[in-house]
Amino acid sequence: MLDIDVIAGLIGGWREDFFSVLRIARGHGRALALRHLSEGRNVVLPQLVTSHDHDLGFDDIAQQAGADYIEVVLMVDDASHQQRLREKQPTSEVDSTIQALLTDPESDLVERVGRHLAEYLADRPHAVRLDTTAMTEHDTYALLTRVLDAVNAEDW
Numbered sequence: 001m002l003d004i005d006v007i008a009g010l011i012g013g014w015r016e017d018f019f020s021v022l023r024i025a026r027g028h029g030r031a032l033a034l035r036h037l038s039e040g041r042n043v044v045l046p047q048l049v050t051s052h053d054h055d056l057g058f059d060d061i062a063q064q065a066g067a068d069y070i071e072v073v074l075m076v077d078d079a080s081h082q083q084r085l086r087e088k089q090p091t092s093e094v095d096s097t098i099q100a101l102l103t104d105p106e107s108d109l110v111e112r113v114g115r116h117l118a119e120y121l122a123d124r125p126h127a128v129r130l131d132t133t134a135m136t137e138h139d140t141y142a143l144l145t146r147v148l149d150a151v152n153a154e155d156w
Contacts, residue, residue, distance in 0.1 A: 002036075002045050004029045009094035018097065030061050037065035050116035070151055071127040073117075074140065080133045081110070 008014050008025035033043045045058055062069035076084065085103050090096040102110055121127055128147060132140045 002029055002033055002043050004045070004047050005094050005098065006092065007032075009092055014094065015097070018094075030057060033058055034061045034065055037062060037067040043067075048113070048117070050113055050120050068152075070148065071124060072144065072147070073121065073127050073129050074144075075129055075131045075133070077133045078114075085110070 004022065004025050007028050008018065008022050011021045011024055014021040029045070033045070036043050043058075059069040059071070085099065088095075088099055090099050101107065121129070128151065130140075130143060130147065132143070135143065
């Protein structure tokens with residue numbers, strides 16, 4: 001489980017300039033993923049990618065390691081998304097900071113992210129899209145594992 005936000009929180013200066021540190025964390029994440037994949041292990045990257053500029057290049061890393069790359073996007077309607085943001089319990093200081101940015105009533109960040117995601121996905125026809133609007137975490141996980149099992153059975 002390779003969470004780039006967690007890596008960013010380990011790098012000094014993230015509170016002052018999170019987005020610059022995030023770029024550094026992505027580089028560390030690519031190196032970790034390459035090593036892990038090269039050893040025949042799996043990597044799960046729970047990261048929202050919304051533009052090609054921020055594409056972490058993990059599909060290239062998987063190719064270098066001789067591993068399969070499966071991009072899955074968990075989709076949700078706007079009302080459920082807002083509710084989930086409000087109810088989310090941050091697990092770290094980084095999580096709290098990101099959640100504060102996303103739930104700030106003066107910010108249009110969620111809307112901008114949604115637009116960027118739609119534009120990004122228009123160029124990603126192989127990305128598996130799963131509508132999780134009415135699902136619990138347990139149901140979402142069960143669906144995700146079924147889809148991954150099916151994709152693996154097809155020799156992705």
